[in-house]
Amino acid sequence: MKQTAHAADDGLKLSTWLPYRLFLVAAQVARPLESFYGETFGLSQAGWRILAVIAERDAANASEIGRACALDPFATSRGIGQLTELGFAVRRAGKSDRRFAAVSITRSGRTAFNRIAALGSAIEARLLARLSESERATIDSALTRLEDESARIDAGGWRTLIEDAGAS
Amino acid sequence: MKQTAHAADDGLKLSTWLPYRLFLVAAQVARPLESFYGETFGLSQAGWRILAVIAERDAANASEIGRACALDPFATSRGIGQLTELGFAVRRAGKSDRRFAAVSITRSGRTAFNRIAALGSAIEARLLARLSESERATIDSALTRLEDESARIDAGGWRTLIEDAGAS
DNA sequence: GCATAATACTTGCACTCTGCAATCATCTGT
DNA sequence: ACAGATGATTGCAGAGTGCAAGTATTATGC
Numbered sequence: 001m002k003q004t005a006h007a008a009d010d011g012l013k014l015s016t017w018l019p020y021r022l023f024l025v026a027a028q029v030a031r032p033l034e035s036f037y038g039e040t041f042g043l044s045q046a047g048w049r050i051l052a053v054i055a056e057r058d059a060a061n062a063s064e065i066g067r068a069c070a071l072d073p074f075a076t077s078r079g080i081g082q083l084t085e086l087g088f089a090v091r092r093a094g095k096s097d098r099r100f101a102a103v104s105i106t107r108s109g110r111t112a113f114n115r116i117a118a119l120g121s122a123i124e125a126r127l128l129a130r131l132s133e134s135e136r137a138t139i140d141s142a143l144t145r146l147e148d149e150s151a152r153i154d155a156g157g158w159r160t161l162i163e164d165a166g167a168s
Numbered sequence: 169m170k171q172t173a174h175a176a177d178d179g180l181k182l183s184t185w186l187p188y189r190l191f192l193v194a195a196q197v198a199r200p201l202e203s204f205y206g207e208t209f210g211l212s213q214a215g216w217r218i219l220a221v222i223a224e225r226d227a228a229n230a231s232e233i234g235r236a237c238a239l240d241p242f243a244t245s246r247g248i249g250q251l252t253e254l255g256f257a258v259r260r261a262g263k264s265d266r267r268f269a270a271v272s273i274t275r276s277g278r279t280a281f282n283r284i285a286a287l288g289s290a291i292e293a294r295l296l297a298r299l300s301e302s303e304r305a306t307i308d309s310a311l312t313r314l315e316d317e318s319a320r321i322d323a324g325g326w327r328t329l330i331e332d333a334g335a336s
Numbered sequence: 337g338c339a340t341a342a343t344a345c346t347t348g349c350a351c352t353c354t355g356c357a358a359t360c361a362t363c364t365g366t
Numbered sequence: 367a368c369a370g371a372t373g374a375t376t377g378c379a380g381a382g383t384g385c386a387a388g389t390a391t392t393a394t395g396c
Contacts, residue, residue, distance in 0.1 A: 010285035019198060021315065023194035024315060025314045032322060056182075074376095098363085100373065147189065150196035165293075
């Protein structure tokens with residue numbers, strides 16, 4: 001397999017590259033939500049994600065929360081700190097093992113969550129309105145596989161990707 | 169329409185919320201690529217996006233670049249600055265109107281782009297391998313509409329979203 | 337024709353976010 | 367009881383971000 005001397009381009013075009021397209025939709029849709037909870041409650045992105053997790057799963061510890069919303073332990077700890085300062089969450093020492101700090105949502109935290117979630121649902125509804133019923137089903141099922149594969153890609157790191165590509 | 173006193177939750181569950189699912193795939197897939205071009209070339213995310221744009225569109229000015237990769241003028245300017253420092257791009261004063269700085273990719277910029285794009289294509293291939301031909305077609309067409317709708321959502325801001333939702 | 341406004345872009349500065357080392361508190365195995 | 371493991375937190379440096387102000391150039395009004 002011979003390469004041309006004058007470095008022919010890889011065909012990658014940003015606007016048709018799947019990862020960029022996903023990123024674009026995610027980023028554009030996240031911006032209004034972020035400015036809402038930022039301006040209204042002084043919440044960061046990590047804070048919002050943690051709030052959403054503890055809204056549905058009570059008395060979770062930090063690592064569980066981190067796993068559930070793809071945050072590293074540092075960000076998780078800081079996010080929880082922010083939520084407790086805002087009065088949206090409380091830390092309690094774990095029952096049996098006191099290293100695990102059980103985090104719970106407060107009443108005002110739930111109120112804030114509901115206001116943000118309403119906006120979040122409105123955004124989702126706007127997106128879904130542009131899709132047919134069968135498209136929604138296809139995307140739901142496909143996204144499950146994409147989530148799985150992207151987790152593998154992330155876990156493997158770029159060296160693995162190069163090896164795999166080289167071995168084709 | 170009466171609300172229950174003990175604040176019933178909005179049904180929003182992070183793990184099934186479409187915007188979060190898109191974000192997750194995009195973020196996980198972007199991380200290995202970012203660490204590759206970060207470690208190898210000292211390139212930032214903005215830098216990579218701009219590089220991808222000038223690889224396919226020569227002598228673009230800053231605003232065109234910014235529009236093509238969804239960056240504000242500040243980030244665009246800094247990204248171009250980074251690329252010129254790395255020797256991956258050159259700024260030339262515009263022909264007729266010298267306020268427009270025409271940015272072009274250099275030979276070494278193109279080499280770098282090709283190496284990164286190879287990895288990008290490998291990532292995309294890994295994702296596409298998990299989808300059937302018809303799923304790919306569905307997602308391609310659906311994403312076009314989602315891109316359009318997310319741009320509208322972004323442009324409208326959160327106040328518009330609340331008004332729309334309230335008027336349902 | 338010259339002051340003024342508009343346009344394209346850049347820079348400085350303050351602020352936030354992130355990544356990582358070091359640390360603290362607690363528990364487990366021997 | 368003590369060493370080491372585990373879960374979580376903190377401090378700090380570096381990178382990224384948003385916005386006001388600035389430069390350079392071109393267009394406009396009188």
